[in-house]
Amino acid sequence: MDDFLKVTSTRARDLTPEPVPSQLVDPFGRAVDYIRISVTDRCDFRCVYCMAEEMTFLPKKDLLTLEELEQVCRTFMSMGTRRIRLTGGEPLVRRNIIQLIRNLGAEVKSGQLDELTITTNGSQLTKMADDLAEAGVRRLNVSIDTLDADKFKLITRWGDLDKVLDGMKAACDAGLSIKLNAVALKGVNDDELGDMVAWAGEQGYDMTIIEVMPMGDIGNETRVDQYLPVSVVRSRLAKRFTLTDSDYASAGPARYVNVTETGRRLGFITPLTHNFCESCNRVRLTCTGPALYVSGTG
Numbered sequence: 432m433d434d435f436l437k438v439t440s441t442r443a444r445d446l447t448p449e450p451v452p453s454q455l456v457d458p459f460g461r462a463v464d465y466i467r468i469s470v471t472d473r474c475d476f477r478c479v480y481c482m483a484e485e486m487t488f489l490p491k492k493d494l495l496t497l498e499e500l501e502q503v504c505r506t507f508m509s510m511g512t513r514r515i516r517l518t519g520g521e522p523l524v525r526r527n528i529i530q531l532i533r534n535l536g537a538e539v540k541s542g543q544l545d546e547l548t549i550t551t552n553g554s555q556l557t558k559m560a561d562d563l564a565e566a567g568v569r570r571l572n573v574s575i576d577t578l579d580a581d582k583f584k585l586i587t588r589w590g591d592l593d594k595v596l597d598g599m600k601a602a603c604d605a606g607l608s609i610k611l612n613a614v615a616l617k618g619v620n621d622d623e624l625g626d627m628v629a630w631a632g633e634q635g636y637d638m639t640i641i642e643v644m645p646m647g648d649i650g651n652e653t654r655v656d657q658y659l660p661v662s663v664v665r666s667r668l669a670k671r672f673t674l675t676d677s678d679y680a681s682a683g684p685a686r687y688v689n690v691t692e693t694g695r696r697l698g699f700i701t702p703l704t705h706n707f708c709e710s711c712n713r714v715r716l717t718c719t720g721p722a723l724y725v726s727g728t729g
């Protein structure tokens with residue numbers, strides 16, 4: 432961590448002990464106030480671009496415990512982190528994860544954190560939405576790449592679209608706001624993305640379209656067949672919708688436009704066609720702890 436990030440104080444240097452809070456800054460001088468933490472590598476789906484169907488997950492002993500994850504979060508908070516995103520794998524399948532969420536959510540309620548958000552596949556939301564809202568979560572990113580139930584099964588292998596849609600409804604009913612994440616997949620959902628933008632607008636969701644990235648162990652399959660430049664997606668959408676560049680920045684890697692016809696924001700994450708590193712100041716922590724790096728979609 433020392434090689435990559437350094438801790439500085441905003442206070443003039445003298446010989447008296449450093450007071451907290453110190454501020455974490457990266458080597459480009461950007462204050463790190465947003466951390467994205469993977470709380471597990473496990474998942475109840477097997478999306479074709481993310482995992483192989485037969486996965487070997489890390490031994491449980493290698494994962495940070497919930498207490499250790501909380502300790503890491505608190506250490507980051509003491510160095511200026513104001514926003515935390517929990518992700519995975521699927522964060523909501525980790526046993527007792529609600530306890531960590533409650534403890535961090537208490538810091539949102541007390542004003543020590545601005546925001547606690549979760550990126551989820553939505554499979555557990557019918558059960559957990561009320562608890563999440565109660566704990567202090569206000570926003571979720573939910574990943575859906577298609578509104579066609581059969582295609583959803585093909586993409587996620589193990590997912591059930593109706594269950595996810597019911598979960599999203601439960602989340603809305605609980606007062607959570609939702610942003611939709613969709614990975615653009617050539618020949619799979621590219622003909623549907625316009626309808627998804629329209630649907631997201633009707634539901635009151637912002638949406639982000641993500642270019643498929645060469646990450647994760649997907650077994651023997653190749654991503655070449657899946658790859659669709661998001662620049663192409665954008666040009667196609669621009670034939671149906673009026674897209675106006677937006678100054679909105681989420682601290683993540685997305686670039687946003689406003690969609691006049693839906694009144695919602697639409698983000699594009701383009702890791703391959705347009706490197707986004709200069710606009711991203713996030714730190715990511717993997718579920719085993721030590722690997723710490725910037726960037727990503729979740």
Ligand code: SAM
Nearest residue numbers: 480481519520521550551552574612643644729
């Ligand atoms: N399981 C949760 C979910 O699916 O939202 C959180 C973890 S998932 C790794 C976070 C986001 O990364 C999801 O929106 C998913 O679609 C996206 N993602 C996963 N693998 C990807 C890949 N190879 N290229 C681009 N996006 C990917």
Ligand code: SF4
Nearest residue numbers: 474476478481520552
């Ligand atoms: Fe699971 Fe999310 Fe990866 Fe899909 S994208 S396999 S839901 S971790």
